Amino acid sequence: MITLHAIDKDNWEDCIRLKPTPEQEKWIAPNLYSIAEAQFMEGFETRAIYHDEEMIGFVMYGLHPHDDNYWIYRFMIDGKFQGLHYAKPAIRLVLEEIRSSPDTTDDVMLCYKPENERAKRLYSQIGFKESGIAPWGDVMAKYSFINRL
Template sequence: MITLKAVDKHNWEACAELKPPPEQKRFMVSNLFSIAECQFLDGFLSKAIYNDDELIGFTMYGLDPDDGNYWVYRFMIDERFQGQGYGYNAMLLVIDEIRKASDRTDVIMIGYKPDNELARKLYSKSGFREKGISPWGEMLAKYRFA
């Protein structure tokens, strides 16, 4: 069973040690950077992704002050657990948590490198629709609540 738990004093080091496969490292910053960054972004949450009691991934999301929408800033599944459907199930949980937020907007945004095909497939399967390349070079995709 996939669950999301807060990153806290008990699991932050284990979250920092999670790694993507070598060919995906160029697509993201380290989890340690994201955990630190989250300390300074009001309204953002960092969550550990678990399969039962085993830590398998990391995500960070929140309300972006620049456009007022929820954004998924980071999402990763450790290399040992990719290709098993965990990413899809975890993304559905992230979407559901945002759906339940009292300050949620009608959309969730996500950005990724245009050549990251695994991300494109996962986000598309989860309901995100590509909107085009951002000024900073990422593909932007939008999830719209029904």
């Protein structure tokens, strides 16, 4: 069973020990950086992803003030838990959490590196549609709640 839990004083150290595979490290900021960054981004949330009682991943998301869309800024499954079909249910839980928030929007955005084929495949299977290239070169993708969930 996949669940999301707030990052707090009891689990943050476990969270910063989670790492993507070595070849993926160039594509995502370390969890410690993301937890610190979220402290200065009003409205952003950090969550630990659990399989049963074991922490397996991390996500950071929030309502971006520049475009009034929710953005999933970070999503990672620890390298030793990849390939076990945890990512899709975890993303779906994040989308449900966003959808149930009082200030929800019609769309959720995220970005990934163009060469990250695994991310492209995962997000496409969930229902994200590519929506352009960000000024910094990442692929932007959008998930629309209209006619979903």
